[in-house]
Amino acid sequence: MVGHLLIYLDGEYLDYSEARLPVDERGLQFADGVYEVALIWDGQYIDLDRHLQRLERSAAAVELTLPFTRSEIRAVAEELLRREGPRQANLYLQVTRGVAPRDHRFPPNVVPPTVIAYLKDAHFDHDGVQNGVAAITEPDLRWLRCDIKSVALLPNVLARQHAAARGVREAILVRAGVGVTEGSATNLWLVRHGSIVTAPESNWILSGIVRGVVMELARSEMLPVAERFATQEELMQADEVFLTGTTTFVTPIVEIDGRPIGDGTPGPVTTRLQERYMERIARLASHVAD
Numbered sequence: 001m002v003g004h005l006l007i008y009l010d011g012e013y014l015d016y017s018e019a020r021l022p023v024d025e026r027g028l029q030f031a032d033g034v035y036e037v038a039l040i041w042d043g044q045y046i047d048l049d050r051h052l053q054r055l056e057r058s059a060a061a062v063e064l065t066l067p068f069t070r071s072e073i074r075a076v077a078e079e080l081l082r083r084e085g086p087r088q089a090n091l092y093l094q095v096t097r098g099v100a101p102r103d104h105r106f107p108p109n110v111v112p113p114t115v116i117a118y119l120k121d122a123h124f125d126h127d128g129v130q131n132g133v134a135a136i137t138e139p140d141l142r143w144l145r146c147d148i149k150s151v152a153l154l155p156n157v158l159a160r161q162h163a164a165a166r167g168v169r170e171a172i173l174v175r176a177g178v179g180v181t182e183g184s185a186t187n188l189w190l191v192r193h194g195s196i197v198t199a200p201e202s203n204w205i206l207s208g209i210v211r212g213v214v215m216e217l218a219r220s221e222m223l224p225v226a227e228r229f230a231t232q233e234e235l236m237q238a239d240e241v242f243l244t245g246t247t248t249f250v251t252p253i254v255e256i257d258g259r260p261i262g263d264g265t266p267g268p269v270t271t272r273l274q275e276r277y278m279e280r281i282a283r284l285a286s287h288v289a290d
């Protein structure tokens with residue numbers, strides 16, 4: 001368990017109450033930054049390198065020079081884990097464009113980016129993972145660079161809030177003229193007549209780390225995956241629908257907009273991929289070679 005919150009902030013390990021930022025930090029005023037969320041399972045980081053690689057891609061895409069090397073930030077992540085010692089948690093890592101008087105333009109002098117990292121309790125939703133969850137569809141109102149893991153999440157926040165207000169887990173986003181893209185904080189998959197469909201890597205979705213892993217697992221199980229945008233009609237007629245994400249694992253969706261998916265219970269393809277995924281993280285956590 002992560003008891004008290006230990007915060008890594010710009011080179012120091014601080015108690016939550018001591019970690020402070022000025023009001024003109026650009027993350028606060030412009031959401032000018034990028035982030036990652038990684039899984040700690042059985043006391044080990046899972047796929048941390050893939051997350052750090054994606055952080056580098058996101059930072060480059062917003063013209064932000066990371067103030068650390070991959071091995072330096074990995075050392076911070078390991079130090080947090082060593083000091084806090086949780087079995088199951090999430091690493092939250094955020095880099096924003098630093099402190100400067102408010103001006104849309106980048107600060108004229110080189111300002112050090114703000115780096116925040118801490119571990120957060122992970123809630124593993126046994127019931128949802130096993131029995132499935134409900135979702136709603138919502139228009140995808142995000143910008144045109146959803147491939148960047150930016151801290152600017154207002155459309156995602158609103159969509160997830162609408163889902164919560166309807167008493168369901170996730171909002172499935174449908175982009176006008178494109179099709180079904182992903183969930184507000186998850187990637188989305190459907191299965192129809194034995195074929196698996198998920199949105200292609202593109203500016204319309206975040207290339208999820210778990211999406212990439214599940215893609216590899218599906219291939220090794222000889223389950224073909226078509227990377228294309230499904231229509232909303234296909235979504236509603238699917239035999240199975242599931243979500244993937246670092247904090248969501250592989251979670252079946254059994255109801256969308258109040259209507260059952262398939263027979264309203266998790267389907268065989270979902271269950272198989274879920275088992276392979278859980279086996280993989282257990283194996284990685286126990287250091288057995290992949």
Ligand SMILES: Cc1ncc(COP(=O)(O)O)c(C=O)c1O
Pocket residue numbers: 037156182183184185186187205206207208209210211244245246247
């Ligand atoms: C919009 C969006 N799509 C997909 C994902 C899943 O990505 P990952 O598998 O890397 O957690 C997330 C994760 O937060 C997300 O915010």
